[in-house]
Amino acid sequence: MFENLRYLVVGAGITGSVIAERIAAVLGERVLLIDKRPHTGGNCHSSIDPETGIETHMYGSHIFHTSIEKVWEYISRFSAFTSYRHKVLIRCGGKTFFMPINLKTLIDFFGRNFSPDQARELMAQERDAFTHPRNLEEKAISLIGRPLYETFIAGYTQKQWGRSPQDLPADIITRLPVRTNFNTDYFNDPHQGVPKDGYFTLFDRLLSHPKIEVRTGTDFRSIRDQVPASCLVVYTGMIDEYFDHRLGALDWRSLSFEWETLPTCDFQGTTVMNYGDVDVPFTRIHEFKHYHPERREPFELEKTVICREYPAQYVPGREAYYPVNNTRNQELLAGYQKLAKQNTSLLFCGRLGSYRYWDMDKAIESALDLFEREILPRAGKGSAK
Ligand code: UDP
Numbered sequence: 001m002f003e004n005l006r007y008l009v010v011g012a013g014i015t016g017s018v019i020a021e022r023i024a025a026v027l028g029e030r031v032l033l034i035d036k037r038p039h040t041g042g043n044c045h046s047s048i049d050p051e052t053g054i055e056t057h058m059y060g061s062h063i064f065h066t067s068i069e070k071v072w073e074y075i076s077r078f079s080a081f082t083s084y085r086h087k088v089l090i091r092c093g094g095k096t097f098f099m100p101i102n103l104k105t106l107i108d109f110f111g112r113n114f115s116p117d118q119a120r121e122l123m124a125q126e127r128d129a130f131t132h133p134r135n136l137e138e139k140a141i142s143l144i145g146r147p148l149y150e151t152f153i154a155g156y157t158q159k160q161w162g163r164s165p166q167d168l169p170a171d172i173i174t175r176l177p178v179r180t181n182f183n184t185d186y187f188n189d190p191h192q193g194v195p196k197d198g199y200f201t202l203f204d205r206l207l208s209h210p211k212i213e214v215r216t217g218t219d220f221r222s223i224r225d226q227v228p229a230s231c232l233v234v235y236t237g238m239i240d241e242y243f244d245h246r247l248g249a250l251d252w253r254s255l256s257f258e259w260e261t262l263p264t265c266d267f268q269g270t271t272v273m274n275y276g277d278v279d280v281p282f283t284r285i286h287e288f289k290h291y292h293p294e295r296r297e298p299f300e301l302e303k304t305v306i307c308r309e310y311p312a313q314y315v316p317g318r319e320a321y322y323p324v325n326n327t328r329n330q331e332l333l334a335g336y337q338k339l340a341k342q343n344t345s346l347l348f349c350g351r352l353g354s355y356r357y358w359d360m361d362k363a364i365e366s367a368l369d370l371f372e373r374e375i376l377p378r379a380g381k382g383s384a385k
Pocket of ligand 1: 090099152153154156157160172173175176274276
């Protein structure tokens with residue numbers, strides 16, 4: 001299997017799959033893609049629930065959205081996307097509001113009407129107090145003011161990250177738009193949707209090139225001694241784990257999911273309901289049939305599949321979902337990146353390998369860039385299309 005192997009990609013998530021596809025399609029080289037999980041797709045993996053026919057996202061909801069034209073053009077080669085536009089609601093103190101914060105959220109929360117200008121003014125009241133926000137709490141208050149922060153952000157964030165919003169980097173909160181109009185979409189990107197034929201089909205197509213050999217259920221540690229020294233290894237797993245945590249362990253946040261099939265057509269009327277109160281232990285409930293109203297049979301069935309998402313402490317053996325990007329971890333990461341540079345036949349990328357809080361589109365963009373910047377030149381080739 002390893003004789004004359006020139007390209008090994010570790011991790012068959014979105015980053016590893018894109019890299020493998022590029023190596024096979026552009027370089028025409030054989031590439032071995034391994035993953036310790038029993039499936040490809042990484043955290044984007046989905047499957048059809050045999051009892052209900054509903055497509056379920058095994059690691060929580062994944063909605064494709066991007067403003068990066070190059071990424072949209074690339075991924076559209078492998079899948080059509082539905083016109084699904086993500087809407088999220090949040091339940092706080094027994095009431096339900098639209099999230100991210102928009103004019104309708106303000107009207108429902110304060111119980112009176114606002115014009116867009118009045119909404120802007122209301123939310124900006126504490127902006128001057130935090131011109132240089134030092135953490136997530138200060139940044140959020142500067143954007144939306146204290147009452148909205150306390151209701152919609154403080155509890156959810158505390159649960160999600162297992163630490164105070166005062167101890168979290170400000171940029172996490174800028175993932176969420178704040179609107180002063182009635183647009184209730186979760187994302188701003190022009191391209192949005194879910195794969196028409198499922199994430200599993202998207203990955204099957206991405207990895208269908210005959211030069212790609214996929215081995216799931218294969219842990220890198222069990223094969224690393226057999227990999228030829230001249231083989232380029234593209235590693236999309238956790239960078240600290242690769243180096244056996246020799247500088248210390250990076251902090252990650254994990255999740256656990258509680259699945260249920262219920263004897264009702266519609267449990268919550270939408271795909272994702274967030275729960276902002278700290279005394280509710282989960283952060284959100286996903287109801288997957290709502291991603292595909294066009295699939296009439298499972299959509300109208302008198303059964304539904306839901307999943308409660310519980311944030312969890314990361315310990316080795318669990319899945320690492322979110323990097324905790326504070327100063328300690330950034331310094332540790334820099335140390336590991338220095339170690340990585342010493343080995344010229346090793347590249348780290350992806351959410352885990354780069355220790356970045358990336359959406360799917362950013363992961364694709366960075367995989368395409370890495371291929372162009374690092375892999376093509378090594379192969380003595382010019383730019384790829
Ligand atoms: N967030 C929040 N309330 C919400 C939704 C999100 O406070 O109802 C905060 C929380 O800190 C979270 C961050 O916004 O970590 C980013 O949310 P996003 O939905 O982008 O998280 P993801 O879907 O990546 O888990």
